[in-house]
Each structure stands twice: as structure tokens, then as C-alpha cells.
């Protein structure tokens with residue numbers, strides 16, 4: 001279980017908090033969606049939970065492990081799929097994945113089998129020995145996903161895994177994640193695709209201006225929001241129509 005207690009984050013030099021007094025529990029084996037407009041604080045929250053940045057105040061634990069006390073165990077427990085590609089363009093897909101697997105102490109035949117198996121499931125086996133710089137955005141996203149799950153994480157964090165990919169890639173990614181979840185992986189992901197989140201997530205939280213506005217099962221949120229027919233209606237009714245541009 002992920003327990004987030006009173007987490008706040010103010011970046012150095014910033015005027016405002018990016019995440020503010022946020023409390024949230026996420027149960028084992030959930031597919032949990034973090035939703036919110038641009039700049040709401042989704043990436044900041046995920047980055048804190050992945051121990052990539054430190055909160056200004058508050059605490060969190062994952063399966064009772066904390067960053068302060070159990071750094072190495074936490075690293076093995078979680079997988080992270082970042083928004084940006086973290087791949088080496090001049091290496092092949094297979095070479096990239098061997099490298100990422102080795103960072104978790106994996107090697108030899110069992111790692112090769114794992115890589116080939118995942119490449120096959122994500123429709124990329126035929127491209128295993130092609131260089132990453134020849135890959136499309138959708139293909140790179142799928143390789144990124146494989147890189148993050150080779151060590152069988154119990155909890156997988158994904159920051160907009162389906163942004164900028166075509167419908168075919170998106171469907172393959174979602175089906176792969178559903179299969180991982182069926183096999184016991186808890187999934188926490190951020191997205192702007194509200195239709196996708198409505199179908200995919202067991203629960204969602206909508207955050208805005210760093211604060212948690214509402215959380216629950218998509219259907220319950222829709223049923224409880226007068227005049228809403230889908231999650232997008234709920235989202236607009238709670239966050240408004242104003243643009244969130246800032247520089």
C-alpha cells in the first residue's frame with residue numbers, strides 16, 4: 001500500500017507550492033490515475049514517490065518502506081516510466097534493455113529471455129537489433145516501458161505513458177499494463193486522456209494547483225456529479241475551463 005501523508009513541495013526559488021498538504025492512500029493491485037490540468041502537480045507528486053526529488057514536508061511509504069530507511073529495497077520494489085525517453089539512441093533496443101536490466105543486477109540467459117518476451121508482447125521483437133534512433137515515438141515509449149519492468153517491480157509509476165503515441169501503440173501499452181496488473185503489479189499513472197483513465201483505472205484522483213480535489217472510482221465520480229456523463233465532464237466541472245498557461 002502507498003501511504004502519502006501531508007506531502008508538500010515548493011521548488012527552490014518558486015513562489016507557490018507545486019504540491020500542497022496532499023494525503024492519499026493507494027491500495028495494492030490498484031490501477032490508480034493521477035489527473036489534473038497542466039501544472040497541477042502530477043509529475044511533482046510522482047517524482048516524490050519515486051524518490052527522484054524530496055518533498056519540502058510530509059512523508060510517504062510504499063509497502064511500509066520509506067526512502068529514509070529503505071532506499072535500496074524501495075529501488076527494487078518500484079519501476080519508473082518517465083515522461084522523457086531515457087534511452088541511448090546509438091544502441092539497439094536489445095542493447096539498451098540489457099543495460100537497464102544490468103542496473104538491477106539482472107544478467108545472462110534469464111535476462112535475455114525476459115527482454116525477448118516483453119519485446120514480443122509489445123510487438124517489437126522484429127526490431128530488437130535495430131538502433132533506437134531509427135524508432136518512432138510510439139516504439140521508444142514501448143521500449144521505455146520494458147526497461148522499467150525487467151526487475152518485476154511490485155509498483156509501477158508511469159508519467160503520461162500514452163502521450164504522443166498513435167492509437168495502435170496506445171492500445172498495446174494499455175493491454176500490457178492491464179496484464180501486468182492482473183499478475184499483481186500496482187499501477188500509478190498520470191494522464192490527460194480522460195476517456196482512457198475512465199476505462200483503465202480502478203480509481204482516480206483529480207489534483208489542481210497542487211491540491212487533491214476529489215478521488216474515487218470513475219463511475220462513482222460521474223454518478224455523483226450532477227449533469228456529468230463522463231470523467232471529462234467531472235474534470236471540467238471541478239477544474240473549470242480557464243487555460244493554465246504560465247511561464
Ligand SMILES: Nc1ncnc2c1ncn2[C@@H]1O[C@H](COP(=O)(O)OP(=O)(O)OP(=O)(O)O)[C@@H](O)[C@H]1O
Pocket residue numbers: 011012014018036037038039040041042043044045
Ligand atoms: N524544477 C522546477 N522548478 C520550479 N518549478 C517547477 C519545477 N518543476 C515543476 N515546477 C512547477 O510546479 C508546478 C507543477 O508542475 P508539474 O510538472 O508537477 O505539473 P503537472 O501536473 O505534471 O503538469 P503537466 O500536465 O503539464 O505535465 C508548475 O507550476 C510548474 O511550473
